[in-house]
Amino acid sequence: MTESAIQFKTAGAIARITLNRPDRLNSFTAAMHGELHDALASLGDARVVILTGAGRGFCAGQDLNDRAVAPGEAVDLGETVEASWNPLIETLTTIPQPVICAVNGVAAGAGANVALACDIVIAARSAKFIQSFAAIGLIPDSGGSWVLPRLVGQARAMGMALTGEPVAAETAEQWGLIWKCVDDDALTDEAQRIAAKLAALPPLGLAAIKSIIRTTWGRTLPQELELQRDEMRRLGFTQDYREGVAAFLEKRTATFSGR
Known part of the structure; x- marks a missing residue:
């Protein structure tokens, strides 16, 4: 049997998803997109997601061999973006669970941008981020x-996108x-600790x-203040808020139910 391109496992409240095509630097095929979609749709009671890659790289983006296009032949790249990449980015940025990306090696092209779509990105010192699109006219x-x-x-x-020069993890942090x-x-x-x-x-x-941080770009300050009021009101009525305050006053560890 062919090994799954996505490894998915949960341990308690933490889900771990590993891109698992190390021989191809975890570059994506249509089938791999399908497997990752299924994993992200099956988080169940998981409260946090860790996304990482197998082998020496995080992800090299699109597997160009997967399109099976002859040299010089035209291909509708917009179809691939619309069917696979856009839904993935939208899912990562809108699911309620925080997504931690542990970048274990090179993250190039769409692979770099998948990492940057996650909520918290930590990278190994040897990792690099490469916007490799300009080299092939994209x-x-x-x-x-x-x-x-x-x-x-x-x-x-602009420098990253036009030159495609690698940005080292330390520079990315700076x-x-x-x-x-x-x-x-x-x-x-470190990924496990944060999770x-x-x-x-x-x-x-x-x-x-x-949600509020990811959507703030589209609001004015007065709109943001109104939303903050509404969210504070909503969250202030939750059991978790009451539990958090009680635990603080009673000097004990809080246990949150998500209600």
């Missing part, structure tokens, strides 16, 4: 052209492209934080 898809200038500003976004750079042998433990911390926090509050 633009940064999978959200790249939207997220890059918002994370690092227009000058750096620029604010990612949350944290760690030693290679600490990556797995365990988030899994113990109130899930309704985390989902609200994720």
Whole structure:
């Protein structure tokens, strides 16, 4: 039997998804997109997701061999983006669970932008982020052209996109492209540590934080203030808020139910 292109397992409140085509630097095929879609639709009671890659790289983006197009033959790339990449980015950015991406090696093309679509990105010191689209006459898809200038500003976004030069993990951290750079042998433990911390926090509050920060670009300050009021009102009536306050006052560890 062919080994699954996606490894998916849950342990308690943490779901771990591993891109599993290490011989192809975890580049995506249509079948792999389907497997990842199914995994993300099967999170169940998981409160946090860790996304990482098998082998020496995180993801090299699209597997160009998967299209089986003869040299010089035209292909509708928009169809691939619409059917696979756009839904993936939309899912990662809208599911209520925080998604932690542990970038274990090179993240190139759409693979880089999948990583940057996650809520917290940590990278091994040997990892690199490469916007490799210009070399084949394309633009940064999978959200790249939207997220890059918002994370690092227009000058750096333009430089990354036009030159395709690799950005080392340490530089990515300094620029604010990612949350944290760690030693290679600490990556797995650091991702697990953050996931365990988030899994113990109130899930309704985390989902609200994720949503309000991700959508803030489309609101004015007065609109943001009104939304903050509404969300504080909603969350203030939850059992989790009452439990959190009670645990603080009673000097004990809180247990959150997600209600």
